Amino acid sequence: MKMRNPPVNSLSLEFLTELLISLEKLESDKAFHAIILTSDCPGIFSAGLDLMEMCGRDPTHYAEYWKAVQELWLRFYLSHLVVISAINGVNAAGGCLLALSCDYRVLADNPKYAMGLNETLLGIIAPFWFKDTLVNTVGHRTAERALQLGLLFPPAEALQVGMVDKVVPEDQVLSAARSELAQWLAIPGHARQLTKSLMRKPTADRLLKERDADIQNFVRFISRDAIQKALRVYLEKLKQKKT
Numbered sequence: 001m002k003m004r005n006p007p008v009n010s011l012s013l014e015f016l017t018e019l020l021i022s023l024e025k026l027e028s029d030k031a032f033h034a035i036i037l038t039s040d041c042p043g044i045f046s047a048g049l050d051l052m053e054m055c056g057r058d059p060t061h062y063a064e065y066w067k068a069v070q071e072l073w074l075r076f077y078l079s080h081l082v083v084i085s086a087i088n089g090v091n092a093a094g095g096c097l098l099a100l101s102c103d104y105r106v107l108a109d110n111p112k113y114a115m116g117l118n119e120t121l122l123g124i125i126a127p128f129w130f131k132d133t134l135v136n137t138v139g140h141r142t143a144e145r146a147l148q149l150g151l152l153f154p155p156a157e158a159l160q161v162g163m164v165d166k167v168v169p170e171d172q173v174l175s176a177a178r179s180e181l182a183q184w185l186a187i188p189g190h191a192r193q194l195t196k197s198l199m200r201k202p203t204a205d206r207l208l209k210e211r212d213a214d215i216q217n218f219v220r221f222i223s224r225d226a227i228q229k230a231l232r233v234y235l236e237k238l239k240q241k242k243t
């Protein structure tokens with residue numbers, strides 16, 4: 001599955017919906033057993049959630065958007081398919097969450113390709129299920145430091161803390177993901193799927209139990225004047241970077 005939403009694969013509502021439909025199609029076709037998730041945007045895996053969806057819109061839109069974000073995470077996190085990410089670019093916040101929801105991560109060895117949950121740098125907060133997904137991957141202490149500081153880890157560090165499983169030269173990201181896949185596909189499917197569910201269901205259930213409250217919390221938080229201002233300032237900084 002190659003993500004293509006130029007220029008930065010930001011996860012807009014439309015793009016989230018496309019990803020969701022693609023995933024559902026693959027999951028419902030018995031011929032498919034696995035996905036390699038990668039990017040078609042040079043140098044960028046994903047810039048995360050689309051800031052334009054969270055800025056200057058009305059509460060109904062925020063609620064619709066957040067429901068789609070939740071849905072995509074739940075579907076990827078609990079997918080019965082083997083999902084491996086071949087991370088071939090910088091990967092921030094919501095994009096990093098997507099990669100963390102995969103079963104295995106291969107990252108291209110380019111110092112520019114940092115990844116992490118950098119929400120605090122924007123003046124916003126990673127929701128509890130982003131946090132849980134990170135904790136499940138790198139452990140509590142590393143997650144605590146990474147989340148508070150909004151750290152984006154370059155490849156060597158991402159490997160060291162366990163945010164990714166393998167770092168390979170850039171031209172080998174896909175072939176490395178394919179080689180890894182062979183090992184996962186050699187395991188009896190039902191045993192692997194049930195084990196995945198055993199490991200992940202408690203984390204997913206936390207959100208499933210509180211889904212509506214989580215949407216309301218997001219809408220309240222993102223609608224605050226101070227948060228809207230912080231997002232506008234961040235977007236402006238991104239634009240000024242060019243001049």
Ligand SMILES: CC/C=C\CC/C=C/CC(=O)SCCNC(=O)CCNC(=O)[C@H](O)C(C)(C)COP(=O)(O)OP(=O)(O)OC[C@H]1O[C@@H](n2cnc3c(N)ncnc32)[C@H](O)[C@@H]1OP(=O)(O)O
Nearest residue numbers: 010047048049050051052092093094124125218221238239
């Ligand atoms: C209670 C819970 C409350 C809240 C939780 C909300 C959770 C949010 C999680 C998120 O995912 S927030 C998004 C975090 N993402 C980032 O911080 C990444 C921001 N982007 C960048 O750092 C850079 O764009 C890049 C390193 C990814 C790529 O750099 P470069 O190749 O130099 O491209 P540009 O910076 O020039 O960007 C091109 C173009 O795209 C726009 N853009 C970038 N990121 C986003 C984004 N996330 N959403 C919307 N638009 C984005 C950027 O402004 C440029 O637009 P132009 O109109 O100037 O072309």
